[in-house]
Amino acid sequence: MEISIIKTMNLMMKKFFSLLFFLVFSSVVYASDSKPNVLVLTANGEAFTKVVSGMTVELEEDINFNKLFIEKNTSTKEIDKAITTTTPKLIVLVGNSSIKSYMEYQKNNPKKSFPPSLAVSALFVDKLVTKLKNTIGIRYEIPAVTSIVNLRSVMSKPIKKVGVVYREWMTNLIVENQKYCTPEGIELVSYILPNKDSDMTDKLKNGIETLLKKGVDALWVVNDNTLLNGNTLSSAWLPTIGSKDIPVIVGIEPLLASNLNFGTFAVFPDHYALGSQAASVIGEIMDDDWNIEGREIEQPLSVKKMINIAVMTKKGIPFKSEKLSEMDHVITQ
Amino acid sequence: MKWKIFQTLLWFSILSSPVFAETLYVFVPSSTSPKVMQDNMTALCPNIDVVVFGRGADFRKQLTDSPPDAVLSLSTVIEKSTNFKSVLIGLQNGSADEKYVLAGVDKAPDIASISEKKIGVVDLLGRNPMKDYISELFSAPVKLKSVTKQEDLLPLLSFGAADAIFVPERIFNEIKSKTQLNLVSTPLDIKVGLARAGFSGGKVKENIAKCIESFNNSLNESLGVEKWKSQ
Numbered sequence: 362m363e364i365s366i367i368k369t370m371n372l373m374m375k376k377f378f379s380l381l382f383f384l385v386f387s388s389v390v391y392a393s394d395s396k397p398n399v400l401v402l403t404a405n406g407e408a409f410t411k412v413v414s415g416m417t418v419e420l421e422e423d424i425n426f427n428k429l430f431i432e433k434n435t436s437t438k439e440i441d442k443a444i445t446t447t448t449p450k451l452i453v454l455v456g457n458s459s460i461k462s463y464m465e466y467q468k469n470n471p472k473k474s475f476p477p478s479l480a481v482s483a484l485f486v487d488k489l490v491t492k493l494k495n496t497i498g499i500r501y502e503i504p505a506v507t508s509i510v511n512l513r514s515v516m517s518k519p520i521k522k523v524g525v526v527y528r529e530w531m532t533n534l535i536v537e538n539q540k541y542c543t544p545e546g547i548e549l550v551s552y553i554l555p556n557k558d559s560d561m562t563d564k565l566k567n568g569i570e571t572l573l574k575k576g577v578d579a580l581w582v583v584n585d586n587t588l589l590n591g592n593t594l595s596s597a598w599l600p601t602i603g604s605k606d607i608p609v610i611v612g613i614e615p616l617l618a619s620n621l622n623f624g625t626f627a628v629f630p631d632h633y634a635l636g637s638q639a640a641s642v643i644g645e646i647m648d649d650d651w652n653i654e655g656r657e658i659e660q661p662l663s664v665k666k667m668i669n670i671a672v673m674t675k676k677g678i679p680f681k682s683e684k685l686s687e688m689d690h691v692i693t694q
Numbered sequence: 695m696k697w698k699i700f701q702t703l704l705w706f707s708i709l710s711s712p713v714f715a716e717t718l719y720v721f722v723p724s725s726t727s728p729k730v731m732q733d734n735m736t737a738l739c740p741n742i743d744v745v746v747f748g749r750g751a752d753f754r755k756q757l758t759d760s761p762p763d764a765v766l767s768l769s770t771v772i773e774k775s776t777n778f779k780s781v782l783i784g785l786q787n788g789s790a791d792e793k794y795v796l797a798g799v800d801k802a803p804d805i806a807s808i809s810e811k812k813i814g815v816v817d818l819l820g821r822n823p824m825k826d827y828i829s830e831l832f833s834a835p836v837k838l839k840s841v842t843k844q845e846d847l848l849p850l851l852s853f854g855a856a857d858a859i860f861v862p863e864r865i866f867n868e869i870k871s872k873t874q875l876n877l878v879s880t881p882l883d884i885k886v887g888l889a890r891a892g893f894s895g896g897k898v899k900e901n902i903a904k905c906i907e908s909f910n911n912s913l914n915e916s917l918g919v920e921k922w923k924s925q
Contacts, residue, residue, distance in 0.1 A: 415842075418751045419821055507849060514872050541852065546874040633749070637817075637842045644821055645837075660853040662846045686730040686916070687845070 397651075398447045399643065401428045402440065402463060403455035408632045412455055412482045415636020420643060431459045437466040444476075450651045451643060452478040454496075460489050467494055477646060477653040481639045482632065487658050499638055499659045501630060502534070505549055505581050506541040508610045508628040511666050512579060513547075515626075515688070516608065517679035523610075524572030525581045526552045526565060526588060550577055554588070561587065566597040573605065582624070584612045599623060606677045619671045619692060625678060627667040634663030665689045716899050717762035718906075720746040721753035721771065722889045723816045723844040725868060726916035734913050739905035749842045750817045763894055764902045766917070769887025770827065771818050778892030782906055784919030786864075791887045792918070795879040796858045797866050799851050802880040803858035808832055814839045814847050814856035828860065831884050848873055862886070864918065889917045890925075 401416075403409050417426045429435075429443045440462060444452070452475075454460045460480050467475060480486050480498035490496045505523070513520040523542070527535050532553070539549040552568040554561065565588055572580065580602070582589060589598075602609065602623070611617060611624035618624075638661065646653055669692040673680055685691050718739075724731065728748035735744040745762075747753035750771075757765070757775070765771075765778050769791070772778055783790045796803040796813070803811065817824055817840040829836045839856040841847060848869050850856040861869070863879070870877045891906050893899060907922050914920060 415751075418755070419817075422820075422822070504853075506852060510848070510852075510873065544875055545852075634842045634846070637749075637751070637840075640821075641840055645839075648837075659855060660849070662841055662849045662853070662855065663843060686726045689727055689729075 396423065396425045397450040397647065398425045398427055399451050399453060400443055400447050400449035401426055401453045401455060402431050402443075402459035403428060403453075404431050404458045406456070408630075409455050409482060411632035412636040412639065415633035416453065416481075416639045416643070417636075419637055419640035423647070424643070431456075431462050435462060437462065437469050440466045441470070449476055451476055451646060453639065453643070454478055454480045455482050457483040457489075459483075460486075460493070464489075464493055477651060479639060479642060479646075479653075482630075482635055490658065495653065497642075497653050497656050497658060499635065499642065500661055501635075502584070502661075503612065503628050503630065503664055504541055504660055505538040506545055506547065507661075507664055508581060508612075508626070509542065509547050509579070510545055511628060511664070512608060512610055512626045515668060515680050515684040517681055518578070520578045520608075521546065522548045522550050522575070522577045523579045523581050524550045524552065524569075524575065524577035525583060526554060526568040526572065527583055528554050528585060528587060529556045531583065531585065549581070550575055562593055562596045565593055566601055569597060569601040573601070573607070577607070579608045579610060581610045582612065582616070589616075594621075594623065604676055608673070608678055614667065617667055617669045617672075617692060619669060619694060622672055622675065625669050625672050625676070627669075628664045630661055631663040631665045635661055638662055667692065715741060715743040716764070716902050717743040717745070718764045718766060718902050719753060719756065719762040720744065720766040721750060722767055722917050723818075724916045724918070725844055731913070731916060735905075735909070738908055738910070738913070739901075742902055742905050750820065751842075754820060761894060763899050764891055766889060766891045766906065768818060769890050772890055772892040773887075774819055774823065774827075775892065777894055779896035780890045780925050781893045781896065781898050782891035782903060782922045783925050784888040784890055784914075784917065784921075785923055786888055786918065786920050789888075790890075790923075791885040793863045794860060794882050794884045794886055795863050795866050796860055796882060797851075797869070797877050797879040798858040800876050800878065802878045805832070805880060805882070808836060809834050811857035812837045812839050812855075814841065814850035814859035816841055816844050816847065831886075848875075851875065851877070862918065888919050891922070 401413060403413055427447045454463050460483050475495050478496045480490055480496055482501055484501055486498035486500050490498045509520060509523050525535065535551050542549045550572060552572055554564050554568060558564055608625045609623060611627045612629055614627055616624040617627045666688050667690040668688050670680060671692055671694050728746040732744055732746035761777065772780055786792060813836055815828060815838055819827055824840060825838055828838060839850055847859045847861060850859060866879050
């Protein structure tokens, strides 16, 4: 009798622990499966790492991020495998090479339906997303209004007219930038150059001179390496601007170097904050049941600001020293 | 002889090392850059290891990974933390909190339809806690567009990425002075606490408390306060 009671109790204990084990195991599996997956296609590089970091830290409680690094020899088969394995609710395309690879993947699989994707930290995102299915993006290029409003806040003299020289292919971008500048009381005065010309440097020089004659308060230099390279810098930009007290807004840090005596104010993307902005967009899409219909491409919100007060002082450009604390970096020598 | 030299060197390195410096983490959204703020605080308090964070996510992560002796942040942030208790409170016009407004372009935002709007805020608490917090303040569900820096609030309005921004009235005035957009505000019946200093477990570290009380007008202004008072 006692033996049968003990045997029954043992059997019940075994069943209890089996049930407990099953419940614990299945709840762990359920918990890890309950978070949606997002696949991130990204290249290597410090800027991209910051974007991914800014994006994932904001959402890692709510989303499983799976990364696939895109290199020169990454095939569309690898992309296919990553998508099949992770079944992402959304794909993030970080950098131009990721977008290009994903474009090829979509082209190779015309009959497939694709999850929504978000393109970020890439040049000309607005053009590229039109070539991709079910994709939106955040622009990388800093709008002129962002740069100019930030410059204006640190300048002692008014900034009402800002000149820009550009090639014809940038026309839509310039027109859009003029639209954003107008409500801020800023006139973006433009000078257009042909896309190609054997005499580009001379035409560029002429363009800069024309803008200066029109009495612009500052110049906004776009990142176009046909108009901005070693040759054009020494033959057009520097000789024309010279030591004139005109602030020059540039988009890359090296152009702010004191020995160049060229750029006085630089604005460029804050990559980590760009990632945070991407996280914000992903969060909104997630709340909308992974639907991107009706969403528009966003402008980048966050920038890094640098000012070279050594060049400003040398050129006699007055600035508000009390506003220097708002700059991310001040070059003093 | 060699052993004596070694002992001397060992004592020297222990005594000169900053191992025992008290740590203060600061996260107060401001137009002053975190680096400038940190340099100014370190200059006033050279014996305190001060770290100023420009982003809430970095602050929260470091708070968990390497807890400091004290934090200086907005009351909301300190109240939501489990380990830090407010000891010093910041005051402005004699008050420990300030009025907030909703601000939009051309038209004062309508509070009645707040649930239908996208509201721009500086992230203080993280995505989900921030949503809960703001919804609690408005007693209504709110869709947020969070930014990491105070200066990113204006672009939200410039590019139509948010319908309105939720900011202290003094920050609204600051943003308004920077832009020529027609910013219009809706006054709210919402007050949020100013910056305060919280100490780990409520244990006051005298050096840190003295350090904060020694902040000059410029530094206090960047933190949104005029002076400090013991709670």
